[in-house]
Amino acid sequence: TFSVEEFQEDQWVILQQFNNDVIYEEDVYAAYAQLGDKKGRIGYQAGLRFEYSDVLTELKETSQTNQRNYWNFFPSAFLTYEISKNKSFQLAYSRRISRPGFWTLLPFFGFTDARNLFTGNPNLNPEYTNSFEFSHLNKFDRGSGLVSIYYRHKTDVIQRILLTDSLGFSQRFPVNLGTASDFGLEFSGNLDLKKWWLISGNGNLYRQIIQGDFDGEDFDADTYVFQGRLSSKWKYKKVWSLQLSCNYRSPRQTTQGRMLDRYNIDLALAADMLKGNGTLTFKIVDMFNTRRRRFIAEGEDFFQEVDFQWRARQMLLTFNYRINQKKKKERPDYYE
Numbered sequence: 257t258f259s260v261e262e263f264q265e266d267q268w269v270i271l272q273q274f275n276n277d278v279i280y281e282e283d284v285y286a287a288y289a290q291l292g293d294k295k296g297r298i299g300y301q302a303g304l305r306f307e308y309s310d311v312l313t314e315l316k317e318t319s320q321t322n323q324r325n326y327w328n329f330f331p332s333a334f335l336t337y338e339i340s341k342n343k344s345f346q347l348a349y350s351r352r353i354s355r356p357g358f359w360t361l362l363p364f365f366g367f368t369d370a371r372n373l374f375t376g377n378p379n380l381n382p383e384y385t386n387s388f389e390f391s392h393l394n395k396f397d398r399g400s401g402l403v404s405i406y407y408r409h410k411t412d413v414i415q416r417i418l419l420t421d422s423l424g425f426s427q428r429f430p431v432n433l434g435t436a437s438d439f440g441l442e443f444s445g446n447l448d449l450k451k452w453w454l455i456s457g458n459g460n461l462y463r464q465i466i467q468g469d470f471d472g473e474d475f476d477a478d479t480y481v482f483q484g485r486l487s488s489k490w491k492y493k494k495v496w497s498l499q500l501s502c503n504y505r506s507p508r509q510t511t512q513g514r515m516l517d518r519y520n521i522d523l524a525l526a527a528d529m530l531k532g533n534g535t536l537t538f539k540i541v542d543m544f545n546t547r548r549r550r551f552i553a554e555g556e557d558f559f560q561e562v563d564f565q566w567r568a569r570q571m572l573l574t575f576n577y578r579i580n581q582k583k584k585k586e587r588p589d590y591y592e
Contacts, residue, residue, distance in 0.1 A: 258364040277316040278378070280361060284309050290332075297338045305330040307353070313378040315363070322378055328353060342395035350387050356380040356414060360430045372560075373427045381432050385410045401445035406462075410436040417470055418512055420558045433475055433511070434468025452491045459484035466511055479509035499524045513553040513560075520547035534577045545569040 260274035290303030306329055313322040332350040339345070362376035391404035415433040420426045440462025447455050459482065466477040483505040491497045504519040524539040549564040 258362075274365075275317055276364065278362060278364075279312075279314045279316065280358075280378075281312045281314075282309065282355075283311075292334075299336040299338070301332075301334045303332045305332075313361070328384075344393050346389075346391045346393070348387075348389045348391070352385045352387065354383040354385065356382065356430070360414065371425050373425070375427065375429045377430050380414060380430060381412045383410050383412050383414055383432075398449075399445060399447035402443065404442045406438070406440050406442060408438040408440075410438075413466065413468070415466070415468065415475065415511055417475060418553050418555070418558070418560065420555070424558075426558065426560065431470055433470060434466065436467075437465045439463045454489045454491075455487070457484065457486040464508070468511070475511035477509050477511045480506075481508045482506040495528050497526045499526075510551065510553075512555060513551060516550040516552070518547065518549065520544070530577070533579075534575065537572075537574045537576070539570075539572045539574070541570040541572065542567075543569065 257277050258275065260271045261268040262271055263269075285308045286305060288303060288305035290301060292299065292301030294300075306327070308327045309325065311324045314320070330351045330353065333348070335347045337345045360376050360380060361378050363378050364375065366374045385408055387406065387408045389404050389406040391402060394401050412432040413434060413436040414430050416428055416430045417433070418426055418428045440460060442458070442460045442462075444458035445456065449455060461480075461482045463480050464477070466475070468475045485501065485503050487499065487501040489497060489499040501522045501524075502519070503521075505517060507517045508515050520542045521544055522539070522541050523543050524537060526535055526537040528535050545568060547565070547567075549562070549566070551562050553560045553562070
C-alpha cells in the first residue's frame with residue numbers, strides 16, 4: 257500500500273493521484289528428478305527440474321494488471337573423482353534462476369528527495385545463470401580446504417541505471433540489462449590451530465564483464481572484484497567463547513561509474529550457564545560503524561556520489577535457554 261501526503265495549511269492532505277495498492281501473486285509449479293551412483297573412485301549425479309511460473313501484478317486503484325506465464329528447464333550434473341578418502345576433484349554444471357526481489361518490483365516513486373527519484377519495475381524478468389565449476393576438496397587432521405575455478409554466464413541480468421533530464425532531475429530504476437560473465441577463483445577452509453582456537457574463512461576473486469543496452473545507450477562494464485570473510489573463534493574452559501568476524505568487498509567498476517569498497521567487523525562474546533542449557537551472548541554488529549554502501553555514478557551530463565548506511569552499529573544482549581535439547585557440537589569428535 258502506497259500513499260503520498262502533503263502538508264497544507266497546518267494539516268496533512270492526501271494526494272490522491274499518487275495513492276495505489278499493489279498486489280503481487282507468484283505461483284510456481286515444479287517437478288524434478290535426479291539419479292546418481294558411485295563406482296569405485298568415480299561418482300556421478302544428474303538432475304532435471306521443470307518449473308512453470310504464473311505471475312500476476314495488479315495496481316488496484318488504477319486497475320492495471322500485468323500477468324505473465326513462463327516455463328523453464330533446469331538441468332544439473334556432477335562428476336566426482338576421489339583420489340583418496342580425504343581428497344577429491346569435482347566437475348559440475350547447473351542452470352539456476354534468480355527472481356527479482358520484492359523492493360525491485362514496486363512501481364512507486366520515492367519522494368524523500370524531490371530531485372533524485374527511485375522506483376522499482378514490476379516488469380522485471382528473472383535472471384538465469386549457467387554455471388560451470390571445477391573444484392578440489394582436501395581434508396586433513398585439523399581442518400579442510402576447498403578451491404574452485406568457475407565460469408558463470410547470466411542472461412537478463414538485473415542492473416539499476418540512472419537517467420537525468422535537462423533540468424537536472426534524476427531517476428534510478430532496475431532493468432533487465434543484458435548479460436554478465438564471471439570468471440573466478442573461489443576458496444574456503446577452516447583450521448583448528450589449537451584446541452581452543454578455530455579459524456575459518458572464504459574468498460572469491462573474479463572478473464566480471466557486463467554487456468547491455470537500454471533505450472539505445474550502451475551500459476557495459478569490465479571489472480575485477482575480490483570479496484572475502486575471515487572468522488576467528490577462541491574458547492576458554494568450554495564455557496566462554498569469543499568470536500571476531502571480518503568481511504570485505506573490494507571496489508569495482510559498474511555500468512555507470514564505480515562502487516567503493518565495503519567492510520565491517522563483528523564481535524561476539526558468549527557464556528554457557530545453567531549446566532549448559534543456557535547461553536548469554538553479547539554481540540557488537542559493525543563494531544567500527546563502517547558497513548556503508550558508497551558509489552559514484554557519472555555520465556555525460558551528471559555526477560552523483562552516494563553514501564548510504566542501512567543500519568548503524570548495534571549492540572545486542574541475548575539469552576537462549578534450551579529445553580530437552582543439547583547444545584550442538586562446534587568441534588570434531590577428536591576433541592572429546
